[in-house]
Amino acid sequence: SQTRYIVSACLAGIACRYDGRANTCPEVQQLVAEGRAIPACPEFLGGLGMPRPPCEIVQGKVVNSNGQDVTQHFLLGAQAATEFAIQQGCTAAILKSRSPSCGYGQIYDGTFGGVLVKGDGIWAALLRQAGIALYSEENLPEDLD
Numbered sequence: 001s002q003t004r005y006i007v008s009a010c011l012a013g014i015a016c017r018y019d020g021r022a023n024t025c026p027e028v029q030q031l032v033a034e035g036r037a038i039p040a041c042p043e044f045l046g047g048l049g050m051p052r053p054p055c056e057i058v059q060g061k062v063v064n065s066n067g068q069d070v071t072q073h074f075l076l077g078a079q080a081a082t083e084f085a086i087q088q089g090c091t092a093a094i095l096k097s098r099s100p101s102c103g104y105g106q107i108y109d110g111t112f113g114g115v116l117v118k119g120d121g122i123w124a125a126l127l128r129q130a131g132i133a134l135y136s137e138e139n140l141p142e143d144l145d
């Protein structure tokens, strides 16, 4: 049977980014249209509004550009989105690169200066722990058609 994907909602064309825009990725939109992928946005599920200030991870905490600690929102949303992915039978994820929630492998360093460091976003880390295979819009799965 075909792989079922959980995908970052912004890649599916949903305007849930912090700045009120989407990160539309045509391949991801196509998977959703075919019923093979389900969109989710952990920051929205965690109760953060749209638009919202950008956030970065600083020493294990998530802080927005106004200096507010939004770690609990990120954790609750990531947990809800991970449970949803498992409940929906997803075994792989296509996630927005470098997001403090969805990025995997590298994220920003917490200085809001565009500097990348090794690490996973909060949701990506939970999906990885749950054994879900991780891909991004810059590293799409090879068997999409």
Ligand code: SF4
Pocket (backbone or CB within 6 Å): 007, 008, 009, 010, 011, 016, 017, 018, 040, 041, 042, 043, 044, 096, 099, 101, 102
């Ligand atoms: Fe996209 Fe993930 Fe950010 Fe939501 S949390 S806007 S799905 S990158």
